[in-house]
Amino acid sequence: MDLCCWKGNDSEKEVPRREPTVCLYEVPGFGGRVRDSTLLEEIRRLEKERPIDIFMYCLRKKSSTVLPNIVQQIRADVPGRTMIAVVTELEKFEGDMEAWWNTSLEEGKTNGKTLESKGMVFDAHVCVTTLSPKDTDLVEALRKRRDHSEEVVRRLIVEKCRRTHGN
DSSP states (O other): OEEEEEEETTEEEEEEEOSSOOEEEEEEOSOSSOOHHHHHHHHHHHHHHSOOOEEEEEEESOGGGOOHHHHHHHHHHSTTOEEEEEEEOOTTSSSOGGGGGGOEEETTEEHHHHHHHTTOOOSEEEEOOOOOHHHHTTOHHHHHHHHHHHHHHHHHHHHHHHHHHTO
16 A cells, blocks of 8 residues: 655544655645745655645635645645645535635635736646544534535545546
């Protein structure tokens, strides 16, 4: 069994996976303690060791927290790689969380189009909740949203892995 590497949030995990091996890199897209230059240095270092196949750019639903420059810089530094947007904090979004992407902010402008207008172009996206199990265990609706979120992220990764490696 080959292993898939997952790098992000100061931890590296190996995820059991059938061949071929795919390398994922989680990009924290909402600021925090990692500077863009540090993140890009880490990506360049990893890229020398093993090419990164898929970048998962995690961002919060609030547009004021996004960092569009990092998406553009990754695309310029590591062209041709799959870039997936993972929109989080949607546990209280009414209806299907995926609908957030196409929800209108103003006439003719959806959340997804707003991100694109900032130069944040993605090959795919998912809209999810990332609440921890302890935060969802007592509320069935939240637990279902969390389970659904895990499944759609997993499905999208598998789909992109197959396209990346022609399976």
